[in-house]
Structures are given as structure tokens and as C-alpha cells.
Amino acid sequence: MTKIKFGTDLDFATNRWPEPEEWARILSEELGVRHAQFRSDLIQPHFSDEIIEEQASGVREACKEYDIRLEHAFTSQRWAYCGHPDGKIRQYWHWWLKRYSGIAAKVGARSAGSRFGIYSVKDFSGRRDFILAEMVKFWKLWAAHSKNEGLDCITFENLSIPREIADTIEGTRRLMEMTRGSEIPILPCLDTDQGNTMSGNPKDGDPYEWLREFGKECPILHLKQRIRGNASSGKPFTPENNRDGMIIPEKVVEALEESGAREINLYLELSFRERLPQDSNVIRDLKQSVDFWKPYADE
DSSP, X not given: OOEEEEEEESGGGTTTSOSHHHHHHIIXXXXXXXXXXXXXXXXOTTSOHHHHHHHHHHHHHHHHHHTOEEEEEEOOOOOOGGGOSSHHHHHHHHHHHHHHHHHHHHTTOSEEEEOOOOOOHHHHHHOHHHHXXXXXXXXXXXXXXXXXXXXXXXXXXXXXXXXXXXXXXXXXXXXXXXXTTOSSOEEEEEETTOSOTTSSOGGGGOHHHHHHHHTTTOSEEEEOEEETTEEEEEEOOOHHHHHSBOXXXXXXXXXXXXXXXXXXXEEEOOOOOSOTTGGGGHHHHHHHHHHHHGGGOOO
């Protein structure tokens, strides 16, 4: 049996409830969850040391007060990271990610994660192998630094187009082979709404195939509802979305158990744009999504 820890990421709180005591209270009192995935927008690596220490202290205090567990941290932005065409900017992102590992450790997480990197259009057609080698080099160095910070692993998310890397099952397995032997494991963070639906291999667009393939090695699963025929729809698990949704909790649990996964953290990763009525419905949609998934969680 796979032990499932369930909660939500904190992206919803970034500019609505950035105060730790606010989002921790919402998690505990309004949503009734104990697990959350920290996000880099809440404490940015380019903040000063003083601000980082103050904010991390506030996070630890709020989590202690409301009994919230932050086992994992992840980045938020859609930047190129260590796949940037400019070598100096790749170095900057390496510094940024290393600093984020320190933040993750300070708030109590045991892993940090990000997109592996994104090719520019020019590099994707002209020097793909070189940029990929650069990304692999920096990720191995990031893993070594993260070990020194006390983390257990670092994670990369599977995505949906070739420029973003890890868009196919075969490509993700190849990436794991390229990063094998790092100081701490570099592991996939799966997403129910990702995968290249146009790769020519139907398995790449099937979230359950990803779970069966990588569930045993994957510490984190990001949950979004996917509307049939509309990949990357990223919807909350509301009754109206679930009617046409292809992400079914029983099938997720079954696929994880088939993979041999012993334990995994499932986090809602829902996108709430600063638009009306979405901005007013954040807590409602989160609560409905929590209620939909909570019966399948062990904690």
C-alpha cells in the first residue's frame, strides 16, 4: 500500500496571504490540511540575508502554531533557469537555486525543486546538446550544495513541450540516467496535467502511465484536474470540473500502487489568476478540491 500525504502548494497565497500566520491559519482552519509545499515567491533568494532569516523564522513559528508540515519546496516562475543562452545568467540561476536550497532548509523542508531548465527557441534548434550538458552540470552542483544544506533530494517537474525538457517518459528516464550519481538523488516531481500529448506516443499524454513508470521514484505529485480533450487545463477539483475530468483519485492511487511507491506527497497545484470571479473563489475552490481528495489520504 502507498502511504499518501495530502495537502496543497502555497502558490495561491503568494500575493493574497503572504503572511505566514495567514496562510498557515487558512490551511489549518479553513482547508483542514497539515501538509503544504513551500513556494519561492514567498521568500525570494535575492532577498537580503536579514529578510530571509526574519521571514523563515515567521514561517517556522506559524507552522508550529498551526501544526503545518512543509516537507517540500518548489520554485514558482517560468524562467529558463540554468538553460538560459547566456553563460553568466546560467551562473546567476545556479547561485539563485543554491540560495533557495538554504531557504528550503530554513523553513523545514527536506527537498527543493524546480523546472530542470528551458531551451530558447534558437538553442533548441542549434545547440541543444550543449545547453543540456550545462543544465546537467549545474543540477549536479546544486545537488551537492543541497546536501550541505541538509536536504535529502532535489526534484524536477515533468512538463509538456520539448523545449521545457522532461516532456516524455523516455526523455525523463534519460534525464534521470544523466544525473545519476549526484550527491543526493535528483528525482522527478510528477504533475497530473503535464506530458507531451503530441509526441507520437500516447503514453506521454496519459497521466496514469507517468505514475506507473515513475511513482516508485517520485516523492511529489502535483494535482490538477484535466478536462478530457484539453491537456494543460489545470482546473481545480470542483464538481463541475470533475464531471468531465480525467483525473480520478481511485485511478491515481491504483497507478501509484502498481508502481511500487511506498510513500508520496500529493499537493494541489491550482492556478488562480488575479481576475474576477476567480480571485474571489480561491478558498471555495480549494476547499472543494480538498474535500474531493482527502478521503484518499493517510494524513
